[in-house]
Amino acid sequence: MAILLAACGDAGGSPAGGSVHRTVVLGRSVQGRPISAVELxxxxxxxRVLVVGCVHGDEPAGVAVADALAAGPGPAHADLWVVPVLNPDGMAARTRGNAHxxxxxxxxxxxxRRIDAPGSAHYSGAAPLSEPESAAAARLVRRVRxxxxxxxHQHLTVVDSSQGPSDVQRRFARDVGLPLRALTVYPGSATGWENTVVGQSAFVVELPGGRLxxxxxxxxxxxxRRITGS
Structure with a gap:
């Protein structure tokens, strides 16, 4: 947490009203891999716009989109935070879950709520935010709001309209050519939690299967970028 708060300050940043393009270490995975975000x-x-490219390690297509955004240019009228890979251990192992x-x-x-048991694809962990990866994401959401x-996510090829800002969802779905459809809201989901913390800000985009x-x-x-106003 200290790493996130220190990097989010003005140290190494820009004068008031200026732009930034910097990498912040949010924390480390179970196996010690860094979980990084790019602020630009x-x-x-x-x-303030947040993009998370990969939550489930076997659903990595969003990483390419996140990397393209992180490469810039930064928006003039928004603070964009990009987390290419929230689950680096899972992506390395090509598993849905983290190393636990x-x-x-x-x-x-x-x-x-407790879902399934260790070894299940949908195991919810021992307690909320029990995992360093989800805890790092929660700190970032609370900090950036x-x-x-x-x-x-993958592989349903849809923009989820079940929660989040409906006007943004409609525009995004139109711009990328995906249908807009309400999906099931599961207990303990990242977007479901974020929407209780900062209001209806977060939604899921289910990309097609395979590499984009x-x-x-x-x-x-x-x-x-159109959402950020750039």
Whole structure:
């Protein structure tokens, strides 16, 4: 937590009203891999956008979109935070859960309940935020308080309209060419928790299966940039 708070300050940043483009270490995974975020744009802007590329290690397509955003340019009128990989151990092992076998999207406090047992694909962990990865994401959300947050998953090929800002969801779905459909809200989900903390800001985008072609990566990144106003 100290690393996040120190890096989020003005040290190494920009003068008031200026832009930033910096990498922040949010914490480390179960196996010690760094969990990093890139902040770019205007850190003083009222509009704060969060993008998370990979929550489940076997659903990595959003990482390419996150990397494209992190490469810049930063938005002039928004503070953009990009977390390419929240679950680096799972991505390295190509598993849904983290190195403890916990489904991070069942490990957040809102509506949390014990689901399944260790070894299950949807194991919710021993307690809310029991995992270093979900705890790091929760610290970031509480610190930044995003006005819009997009959490990428796979493989349903849909923008989830079950929660979050409906106007942003409709625009994003139109811009990327995905249908808009309400999905099940599961206990302990990241977006369900975020929406109880900062209001209806967060929603899920379920990408198609497989690796995104370069043109699709550009399309999704451009859709996020339009949300930031850049």
């Amino acid at each position: 744009g205007n850190p003083h802007a009222a509009r 076998g916990v489904d991070l999207n069942r490990n957040f406090p809102a509506g949390w 995003p006005t819009v947050a997009i959490w990428f 072609p370069a043109a699709a990566v550009r399309r999704y990144a451009d859709a996020v």
